[in-house]
Amino acid sequence: MSDMIAPESPQAFPTGRRAAGGLGDRIFHVVTATCAVIVLALIAGIAVSLVIGAWPALSKFGFGFLLSSEWNPVTDTFGALVAIFGTLVSSALAMVIAVPVSFGIALFITELSPAWLRRPISTAIELLAAIPSIIYGMWGLFVFAPFLSDYVQPWLNGAFGDLPVFGYLFSGPPIGIGVFTAALVLAIMVIPFITAVMRDTFEVVPAVLKESSYALGATTWEVVRSVILPFTKTGVIGGIMLGLGRALGETMAVTFVIGNSHSIPNGLFYPGNSIAATLANEFTEASGGLYTSALIALGLVLFVITLIVLVLARLLLMQLSSQEGR
Incomplete structure (x- = not known):
């Protein structure tokens, strides 16, 4: 031997x-x-x-292209401010709604749900992620928008109409389509993606870390805050960025419900526009060279916005990593 x-x-x-x-x-x-x-x-x-x-x-337009709200193909005068405003506002509002909901769903699946219920909920989340965006848009236009117009928007207008800030946000005719509806549809669309990533990252947390915290008397929220989130912050932020990227570049669903109006909305209930919706609506109709160039410039602006978001996410992760162990 x-x-x-x-x-x-x-x-x-x-x-x-x-x-x-x-x-x-x-x-x-x-x-x-x-x-x-x-x-x-x-x-x-x-x-x-x-x-x-x-x-x-x-x-031709220079930096004023980003600051002008005028969009007139007849006179070849184009500005990207309305589309940029609609893209950023609808995406930001969608993330404000989607991130807490996604976090709650992922936390329930991994930490609180009974074993027999985890698989059906996970399957439902994956099915929602597989639905094409045009189906979301048609559902938003024919089902969701009338429901908002009849029940939700009048109530919000009556409840918050007299407040200084909320009165401005929730003002406008309750017609069902507008920036508010587009943000809600975007939130519903990105929730499955963010939830799936958060669920997978929560599941890789070593059980010994959570069990040790529970043994020391920690509550479920304390375990989530002090153990799960620090261990999975990279995956959580990655899931949020994935959802934000989907919201920024979404085309058909937003086109159906945002209203496609080339003017800065005076409230969330007013029609607006986005970069992706503008491209989807007008690219096939662009006849002149300057018109087509302005639409391509909108695509370039969306590309830059997405790049800036990814860079900021990377800087945030680097900042969080530098603070580990303190």
């Missing part, structure tokens, strides 16, 4: 196998690096093509 070669000994592996393994590692490294370079090249290509297509509009 003493003459046998230990499994971990280098002599246990023939020289040819070690060489083949080293060659395989090099090939794997080259392949993965090539894939990463291809992704960067695609992103750079998209950015360059957008800049080239948007250059006629950018060179």
